[in-house]
Amino acid sequence: MANKPIQFILKEQKLNIGKQAGKTVIVARPTGRQRIDFRNFCERISKSTTFNAQEVAAVLNLASETARDIVANGDIVEFGDLGTLTPSFKSKAVLKGEQFRAQQHIEKPVVKLLASRKYFTLNDVTFEQVTPGEKKTKKEKKTEKKNENPGPVPAD
Secondary structure (H helix, E strand, O other), X not given: OOOOOEEEEEEEEEOOOOOOOOOEEEEEEEOOOOOOOHHHHHHHHHOOOOOOHHHHHHHHHXXXXXXXXXXXXXXXXXXXXXXXXXXXXXXXXXXXOOOOOHHHHEEEEEEEEEEOHHHHOOOOOXXXXXXXXXXXXXXXXXXXXXXXXXXXXXOO
């Protein structure tokens, strides 16, 4: 797949903490991003394999469900190039001498991803500065969509 540059805009920002606290600086912000939904993601993968998009989706979903079940039992899962999945939770502090009750003092159990540094570091990217577009209100976006898709044209 051909790499296209990551688009960014420059924004002024006043810093509140750090060495430059109180100063106005210029920072780059990524822009022009699109979200690839799961179905399209699976279709892209299927083009490089003998599987169809539904089979790819089934395998990915089964892998994530199985990993979640394993982590829910307290084990750690090495999830390929993405990283490691581990169980975690928040624990309330209990004074020494008081009884610790798991159901009462442990809350918000979650699956945590310890991301692989190698996988999540983008070394092979380029950047392209673009000019910021004007922000459109929701009403303007809806009007634009209606104008793009006027519906079926009546036959003569």
